[in-house]
Amino acid sequence: MDFDINLMRDDRCTVVRVQGDIDVVARSRFEEALFEVVDMDEPVVVDMREVTFCDSTGLNALVAANRRAGERGGHIALVALPPRVQRVFRITGLDKFIPIYDTLREAIVAFPSTTTP
DSSP: OOOEEEEEEOSSOEEEEEEEEESTTTHHHHHHHHHHHHTTTSOEEEEEEEEEEEOHHHHHHHHHHHHHHHHTTOOEEEEOOOHHHHHHHHHHTGGGTSOEESSHHHHHHHSOOOSOO
16 A cells, blocks of 8 residues: 555644555655654654554654654654554554554543643
């Protein structure tokens, strides 16, 4: 499946919707999109419900973005990982460093609001 990525703003975060294979071919586009959002100093939710495959280069992109977010006081969360993709996160132990939620709503409400009252 071809790779595609879309960014959507919410009042609490930016949602990065990913579709297709996150592999060596898609890594630079994926990482650039994640860094772009992280550099805006807002929480990031990566919606992976339509990810069909994620190899080590995709994992490395997420680790790099998570590290960068942490250095800036930011947060990254993942949502709706297909079982095959979630298994890779569990085997590598990344699920202990990057929070994974079942639904987009759960991930979004886990972040503090960035709007001022």
